[in-house]
Structures are given as structure tokens and as C-alpha cells.
Amino acid sequence: MSTQGIPAPNAGRDAAADWMQNPVRLLVEQASYAYSASDRDAPDFTLGPVTFSARQREVVGILGPNASGKSTLLRLLSGEFKPLSGRVELDGKPPSQLPLRERAQRIAMVHQESALTFPLRVWEYVLQGRYPYGRRLRFENEADCLMAENALAQVGAKALLDRRMDQLSGGEGQRVILARALAQQPLLLLLDEPTQHLDIGGKVELMRRLRKLAEGNRYTVVVVTHELNLAAEFFDSIVLVQRGKCLASGKPADVYRRELLEQAFETELDVEMNASGKPRVILRGGEETEIAEDSAETPKESQ
Amino acid sequence: MRPLTPRRIAGICALLAGVLFIVVVFSLQVGAYPISVRDVAMTLVRGALGHWNSIPSSDRLIVFGLRLPRIALGILVGAALSVSGASFQALLRNPLADPYVLGVSSGAALGAILALVWLQRFPWAMQGLAFLGALATIAAVYFLGRRKGQLDSATLLLAGIITASFLSAIIMFLMTTVSGRDMRGMAFWLMGDLGTAPAIGLGFLFFILLIGIGAIYTTSSDLNLILTGEQEAHHLGVNVPRVKLVVYASASLLTGLAVSVSGAIGYVGLLVPHVMRMLFGSDYRVLIPASAIGGAIAVALADTLARTVVAPTELPVGAVTAAIGAPVFIYLLRRRLA
Numbered sequence: 001m002s003t004q005g006i007p008a009p010n011a012g013r014d015a016a017a018d019w020m021q022n023p024v025r026l027l028v029e030q031a032s033y034a035y036s037a038s039d040r041d042a043p044d045f046t047l048g049p050v051t052f053s054a055r056q057r058e059v060v061g062i063l064g065p066n067a068s069g070k071s072t073l074l075r076l077l078s079g080e081f082k083p084l085s086g087r088v089e090l091d092g093k094p095p096s097q098l099p100l101r102e103r104a105q106r107i108a109m110v111h112q113e114s115a116l117t118f119p120l121r122v123w124e125y126v127l128q129g130r131y132p133y134g135r136r137l138r139f140e141n142e143a144d145c146l147m148a149e150n151a152l153a154q155v156g157a158k159a160l161l162d163r164r165m166d167q168l169s170g171g172e173g174q175r176v177i178l179a180r181a182l183a184q185q186p187l188l189l190l191l192d193e194p195t196q197h198l199d200i201g202g203k204v205e206l207m208r209r210l211r212k213l214a215e216g217n218r219y220t221v222v223v224v225t226h227e228l229n230l231a232a233e234f235f236d237s238i239v240l241v242q243r244g245k246c247l248a249s250g251k252p253a254d255v256y257r258r259e260l261l262e263q264a265f266e267t268e269l270d271v272e273m274n275a276s277g278k279p280r281v282i283l284r285g286g287e288e289t290e291i292a293e294d295s296a297e298t299p300k301e302s303q
Numbered sequence: 304m305r306p307l308t309p310r311r312i313a314g315i316c317a318l319l320a321g322v323l324f325i326v327v328v329f330s331l332q333v334g335a336y337p338i339s340v341r342d343v344a345m346t347l348v349r350g351a352l353g354h355w356n357s358i359p360s361s362d363r364l365i366v367f368g369l370r371l372p373r374i375a376l377g378i379l380v381g382a383a384l385s386v387s388g389a390s391f392q393a394l395l396r397n398p399l400a401d402p403y404v405l406g407v408s409s410g411a412a413l414g415a416i417l418a419l420v421w422l423q424r425f426p427w428a429m430q431g432l433a434f435l436g437a438l439a440t441i442a443a444v445y446f447l448g449r450r451k452g453q454l455d456s457a458t459l460l461l462a463g464i465i466t467a468s469f470l471s472a473i474i475m476f477l478m479t480t481v482s483g484r485d486m487r488g489m490a491f492w493l494m495g496d497l498g499t500a501p502a503i504g505l506g507f508l509f510f511i512l513l514i515g516i517g518a519i520y521t522t523s524s525d526l527n528l529i530l531t532g533e534q535e536a537h538h539l540g541v542n543v544p545r546v547k548l549v550v551y552a553s554a555s556l557l558t559g560l561a562v563s564v565s566g567a568i569g570y571v572g573l574l575v576p577h578v579m580r581m582l583f584g585s586d587y588r589v590l591i592p593a594s595a596i597g598g599a600i601a602v603a604l605a606d607t608l609a610r611t612v613v614a615p616t617e618l619p620v621g622a623v624t625a626a627i628g629a630p631v632f633i634y635l636l637r638r639r640l641a
Contacts, residue, residue, distance in 0.1 A: 080538070100537070100540045100542055102540075108538070109535075118398065121584075123306075127306060131528060132539060132540040136524060136525065137520075137523060139309060139588070140307075145306055148304070149304065161304060184539070
């Protein structure tokens, strides 16, 4: 990944040829955003300028502590928010300016949790992914059904077809939600903390699957996650944010520097390289490391 | 995988229409003056062919003058209330939403009574104010039912019930200002009653209800997506604010009209969509027409009960639907919270 969206001058002819065949799909340049209670108030939260880019078949991880602006960044990419300054472009067009349905044909979003009020069958749920295609009030045809079946097959959930959504396990539900996003046939697939309710096996499986989907379907995938080590293992590049600031972006090996990670997560960490050249984060210190305590709650021990 | 087709919807509607027809014939038969199925059929056929003089005058009066208009009113009101209930359930993502439980019916009733007290001369004032009352109430309940920017199921229902009781207090106050004879009529109407023919005419009522239900039906694909979450629907390409505006306005129109002609008939909007979901699934493309016909069946049947169980006197139909609906509501609420 190059942060400017153009190849470095010394990258050589292979890189240049690769760039011609596989141009930048998602371009984020100095994009910022701010929330405020009303127009006149000072913003409650600001997401500072973020710059990165991604091609098709690339998986990008957005990492950072809670409330650092990860989801806001994702919503900028999805076009739900319009950047306050800078630009976000998908194939040269700002997503926030696309009509909603056109946007949904290009960008699919998998949300943190989707509580269901009414029992839906898995196939009904996945077919909803076909909504952006065709008229607003429409009935699905055979092509839509094939697409939905194919999407379920890609997440290994074809057997769940006739099950009810509210009777699925966390991992099964996650796969079906992903299948609905695949049925949208997007260019850009966005996921907001998809590993939250999965065990370690499920997490690894999901990461492998995203990798495979990006390769096979030529998606660009952007994932908000807390999984530092899985992200380093499976993702092409990382955007590290903290308190609304973009601390770094680039290849995992470049971003996973001790000072940076310690600054971002405010805890003592070590980074080592494994045999394949991928960074791995481990906790340093252990029991003797001090944690901040509120003196009012534990007056004796704080003395 | 069995995707919904227009053919399947037509089949379900035809089935329900058949049931409705049987209910109508049954309802035409029973009452203080029972008529045999054969006589009902003969009367209907002769009436349809225009052979008015060959019908015995008593049958003609009872079937065409008394029972049929009342049944028709019940059909229209039932369809309106049950579609509006199904719509509120989707927008609020709450299966227990119902115009009566949410206080929307009370808001419409207050509007209608204000028109009765102050604007008697204007024929459409009752319908207009009932619509505005319904719209204002759902807006108020929607905002009261939010906690930390999120719709909370229990808070929403509480907000609806409290709003209804507040509005009832105002209605009571207004009713004390009218004369005793009018007051009994009003009290009966408030409980939900189909005994009075609507001043605006059945044809007009039918036409406007059709527009309201049609407007909601055009958003049925969008409602399916909104059920899985507003954010999700937005990212699938649904213009959520527009759908909410259309559906809240149309559902308020349906409730307002129904209440202005028949008072606050409760729980139809809760029970009917629930049963239809169990029978035909949660897809709004089939749920809306099924609820419309199902609501017609339910109210026609409830009103038949209301005018026969304590014959020769009558119950308000709202008493019948509440007697059946309230226990079912409690059952559903407890099962959900368990």
C-alpha cells in the first residue's frame, strides 16, 4: 500500500505494472469529521485527518482503543457521513454523494450487532441483500436466489438456509449477516468489530474467510477490530487511530512499533517478528505493572 | 428457499377474502331477527341484480338497511386499525405496538371530540382533527419512548400507556361540558362502537383508507429491511427518513379515520398482525394485505358478538376486542420479557 495512491518512484517496473492493472480503489486523503450537539456548539468529538488507500483484494484493519473514532472512520468510508474536510473516494467518486441505492450496490456494511424483532428465515435475510438492485417494491427472481445461495455457500452456511435467524449461534449468525453483505455484490466490504462474539477458532476462521473473499471476489475489505495479532497476521495494512487522531497507517510491520502501540493503547506492550516477518504483540510487565487506582475508592492501598 | 411471489400473495388474499365472505354471511344471519342462510343468499343475489321488489321488505331493511352497512363499517375500520398496527410494529421494531396501546387512538379520539364540541358545522373537522391528534400523539410517544437516543421497548409501551391515560383525562373533562344525553353516546363511542353510520359516507371512507393502505404498501420492501435495524436498512439503500415519514403519516391517517367513525377499538392492530405473521410469515409484502383482510374479519366477527351475546342490548365492539386482546397482550409481553 502506498499512502499517496501512486507508486513510489523507486518501486520498479513490476510495481508500476501492478498499479496499472490494479489501481487504487479506496482513497482516503486528509479526511476529517466532527460531531457536535448543534451547529453552533464546539464539536464533542473530532476525527483528525486520516490518509490511506487500498486496492482491490486488499484487507485493511482499523485498530485503536475504544472510543478512538474507528466506527466514525468506517462511517466516513461507507458514505453515511460526509467528510468535513479532505476526501474519501471509491473508484474516484465520493460515496457520500452517491444515491443511496447505488451506494448500496458498491458498499456493504456489516454492523456490530443486529437484534431482530421478528423471526426471519436465513434465506429471507440473505435475500434482503438484493434490495439495492431493481425497483423499490420488488419480488426476488431466480437470479437473486442463486446469488443468495452463492453468498451463503461462500461463508459455509448453506446448511442454515431454512433455519430461523433467532435460533442461530453467535458464529452462525455472524456468517449469515456476512452473507447478506456478499449478496449485495459490493466493491467495498466494511465490517464493524465482526469478531466480537466469536471464540478464538471462530475469529481465525472469519479472518481467513475475509482474506479469501477479498482474493476471490476482488473486494476491498476494511475491518474495525481489536484483534492486534490476527490483524497483523491476515491484513495487508493497518490504520491506527487514537482519540480521533490517525497515529499511523501502512503495512503491519511498519505500524506495529512498540512506542506507537504503547501510545495508542496506553499499556506496556512488546512487539516481536515471527518467522514469516509478521509482527506479534505480547504483553510486557505482568503482575508488577502498576495500574491506576482511584484514591477515593481505595484510600488505604493508594497510600 | 421459497421467495415470495405476487401469485402467492394473491392466493393468500383470496383465501382470507373467502373467510371474510363467510363471516359476512354469518353476521348477516344472526341478531335479534335471525335470517336463514338461504334467505340471506337470496336477498344478496336479488339485491346485486337490482330486483329490489322481489325481496321481502323486512329482509331488505334488515340486510341492506341495518346489518350490511354496519358490517361494511367494521370491515373498513378493522382493516385500517390492523394495517396501522403492523406499520407501527415495523417502524418501532416492537411486536407489541398497536395504535390503542401506544395512545394514538386516544389522541385521535381527543381530536374527534374537540371537533364535536367546537366545530360541529364542518363535516370533515372530525376526521381532520382525529388525524392530527393521532399524528401528534405518535410523535410525542416516539420521543418519550427513547432512552439515550435508542428506542427502548418497555419505555415506549409505558410512554404510550401514560399518554393514553393523560389524554383520557382531557377527554373526560371535555365530556362533562356536554349534555347528559350526548354524553352516553360519546361514552359508548369512546369504547369503540360501530352502531352509528359515518357522516362522511362509507364510499369516501373506503377510498381514503385505500390510499393510506396503498401508501404503506409501497414501502413494504423497505419495512422488511427497517425491521432488521435502521442503520442496516440505510446501508442497504433504504431512504429511512422518507419511509418513516410516509408510514407514520399514513398509519396516523388510518387510525385517525377509524377512530373518528368508530371510537377507540383496541388491540386489533396488535392481535391481527401477530396471527398473520404466525400463518404467513413476517414479510411485509404479504403481511400488509393479509392484515388488512384479517383485521376486517376480526372486527366483523367481534361486532357480531357484540350485538348478539347480550341481545337485545348491545355491547360496544371495543369491549369485546379488549376482553380478548388485553389477556393476549399480557401473555405476549411476559413471553417476550422472560
